[in-house]
Amino acid sequence: xxxxxxxxxxxxxxxxxxxxxxxxxxxxxxxxxxxxxxxxxxxxxxxxxxxxxxxxxxxxxxxxxxxxxxxxxxxxxxxxxxxxxxxxxxxxxxxxxxxxxxxxxxxxxxxxxxxxxxxxxxxxxxxxxxxxxxxxxxxxxxxxxxxxxxxxxxxxxxxxxxxxxxxxxxxxxxxxxxxxxxxxxxxxxxxxxxxxxxxxxxxxxxxxxxxxxxxxxxxxxxxxxxxxxxxxxxxxxxxxxxxxxxxxxxxxxxxxxxxxxxxxxxxxxxxxxxxxxxxxxxxxxxxxxxxxxxxxxxxxxxxxxxxxxxxxxxxxxxxxxxxxxxxxxxxxxxxxxxxxxxxxxxxxxxxxxxxxxxxxxxxxxxxxxxxxxxxxxxxxxxxxx
Numbered sequence: 001x002x003x004x005x006x007x008x009x010x011x012x013x014x015x016x017x018x019x020x021x022x023x024x025x026x027x028x029x030x031x032x033x034x035x036x037x038x039x040x041x042x043x044x045x046x047x048x049x050x051x052x053x054x055x056x057x058x059x060x061x062x063x064x065x066x067x068x069x070x071x072x073x074x075x076x077x078x079x080x081x082x083x084x085x086x087x088x089x090x091x092x093x094x095x096x097x098x099x100x101x102x103x104x105x106x107x108x109x110x111x112x113x114x115x116x117x118x119x120x121x122x123x124x125x126x127x128x129x130x131x132x133x134x135x136x137x138x139x140x141x142x143x144x145x146x147x148x149x150x151x152x153x154x155x156x157x158x159x160x161x162x163x164x165x166x167x168x169x170x171x172x173x174x175x176x177x178x179x180x181x182x183x184x185x186x187x188x189x190x191x192x193x194x195x196x197x198x199x200x201x202x203x204x205x206x207x208x209x210x211x212x213x214x215x216x217x218x219x220x221x222x223x224x225x226x227x228x229x230x231x232x233x234x235x236x237x238x239x240x241x242x243x244x245x246x247x248x249x250x251x252x253x254x255x256x257x258x259x260x261x262x263x264x265x266x267x268x269x270x271x272x273x274x275x276x277x278x279x280x281x282x283x284x285x286x287x288x289x290x291x292x293x294x295x296x297x298x299x300x301x302x303x304x305x306x307x308x309x310x311x312x313x314x315x316x317x318x319x320x321x322x323x324x325x326x327x328x329x330x331x332x333x334x335x336x337x338x339x340x341x342x343x344x345x346x347x348x349x350x351x352x353x354x355x356x357x358x359x360x361x362x363x364x365x366x367x368x369x370x371x372x373x374x375x376x377x378x379x380x381x382x383x384x385x
Contacts (some may be wrong), residue, residue, distance in 0.1 A: 002133050008105055008132045009041070009076040010032045014106070016055070017078045017141055021219050023049050025195045026293030027140040028109075028145040032059040033076040034068075035102075042068035056081055056091040060098055065266045070098040080109040080131065082119035092118040095127070102128040106138035144195065144295030147316070153286040154195065154297040158306060160188055160334045165236040167327035168303065168334055173206050175332075181198040182358035183321045184317035188215035190319060194298035196223040196289060197244075199239070200305035201232050210238045211300070222298065224287070227305060229279045231259045231270070240266040247271070248285050251278040282312045307336030310347060317352065324359055 008151070024030075032055035034043035045058025063070055075081075081103065093102060103122050108131060109115055121131050124341030125195060138273040147155040149248045161179045162168045164276060169175030172299055177184065191197055192213040199211055204226065206215040211224045221243055226233060228251035239245055250273045252260070260270055273288065275281040282311070301308065307316050320334075340346045348368035355362045 001130065002104070005035075005039060006076070006130075006133055009035055009074075010078070010106060011103065012044070013055075013078050014134060014137055014141065015077045016044055016354075017138075020046045020048070021141075021193050022220065022303045025295055026050060026145075026148075027054075028079055028142040028295075030055040030077065030079045032056045032078075034059045034063050034070065035074045035076065035100075037072045042070075042073065044255045051088070054082065054088060054091050055065065056201045059089070060094065060365075061205075072099070072101045074102040076104045077098050078106045078134075079106065079142065079346060080105045080114060080116070081118045081122070082109065082111075082114055082122050084113045090121075091119070092121045096125045097309060100127060100330075103130075104133055105129070105131045106133055107135040108129065108353065110146045112149065123349040142254040142295075144297075148290050148293075148295050153291075154282075154294045156233050156297045156299060156311065156314055156316045156343070157190065157194070157319050158287065158301075158315050158317070159190060159321075160306070161187070161321040161323070162334055163325045163331075165326045165328070166334055167330040170199055170327065171330050171332070173332070175207070178325070178327075179321045179323045179360045181356040183216065183323075183360040183362065185215040186357050186362060187319075187321065188213050189220060191298050191300075192216055192218040193303075194296045195294040196225050196296075197298045197300065198227065200301040201226065201228040201301070202302040202304055203235055203300070204237055204239055205302040206302070208238050209300075210241065212242070217341065221332040223294065225285075225297075227280050227282075227285070227301075231256050231263065232318035233263065235262045235266050240268055243267075244269060248280050250280050252276040270284075282309055282314045303333050303336045306334060310335055310337060315367060317364060318349065319361045320365065321357070324361065 003316045009148040013031040013033045017029045019027045030047040032040060036042050043059040043063025045055045045062055047055045075095055081095055083090050084172050091351055112225050119129050143154040173202050197211045213220050223272040224239055226245055226247045231249050247268050249272055273281045273284045277379045348367050349365040352366050
């Protein structure tokens with residue numbers, strides 16, 4: 001169905017899409033390569049920040065700036081061309097107007113506003129359309145966007161750094177630094193690609209972290225999100241410095257009025273999201289973040305919040321850095337989880353990738369799907385692009 005040149009050009013389109021890893025939110029990361037009838041690449045592009053050109057438009061502008069005629073060309077796109085008006089016009093129509101003869105897409109757009117409609121428009125215009133080339137790679141690149149479009153919530157990645165015996169710090173709370181410099185820099189790269197970084201009040205009180213990207217270059221800082229049931233965060237906390245922080249809290253009363261005002265003065269936005277117990281409704285937090293256009297949520301928290309998120313089904317994958325050291329049973333663990341009654345009831349994971357950074361191991365493990373698990377999530381339409 002696909003030729004060797006097709007694979008080569010789609011691989012190049014995927015490489016272009018990765019250039020938007022830190023910048024396209026809330027839109028997907030998309031790359032496009034235009035090839036003429038002689039097999040020559042005449043234009044390339046990738047999606048710009050929201051409100052600016054999509055990948056197809058950038059590639060067409062690139063080709064035209066170099067004096068190329070687009071008629072009869074093939075467009076290789078890592079995601080189905082959009083078919084709706086948002087902040088920018090539909091890319092499907094632009095490809096039709098350019099009189100390309102063939103479009104190869106890696107995957108259909110999971111956005112219900114598109115979802116096959118762009119491909120149909122192209123076919124109805126007489127353009128040859130093929131879809132599915134390197135689809136897995138394209139989906140991995142936009143795993144958060146796919147999650148938000150299909151489940152109404154971001155893809156949640158929980159990062160933990162631990163010793164080989166699964167301990168994240170000494171009994172007195174000392175945890176800097178368990179892993180080495182290369183592993184820490186890699187962790188910041190994962191922060192940088194996320195739409196938002198979430199932590200809990202326990203971590204803020206213990207470590208007073210900034211929760212920003214520092215070890216790698218990034219054009220933007222992710223939204224900072226704090227889970228703080230009683231608004232215990234001090235107004236002078238580092239997490240509140242600089243950009244606004246989104247704080248999710250539980251039930252509040254008159255005693256919290258003054259505290260809330262002080263936090264708002266520091267630029268914090270406070271959202272009550274209480275469960276029946278009066279604590280923060282974690283699934284509700286994910287839904288609210290999805291509605292705000294958060295595609296990937298990066299979690300760096302303590303073992304209590306880590307355990308709560310796992311128990312409530314709010315984690316998709318674990319990003320675990322293991323150092324070649326042992327800290328002992330009295331030290332802090334990774335997750336506050338009650339031991340299951342049987343092995344069949346244990347939390348199951350699938351290893352997705354295992355890599356080495358310096359002396360440390362990085363394990364990417366995904367929560368194994370639960371067979372026949374009910375789903376009542378409502379997909380969140382994409383914000384205007």
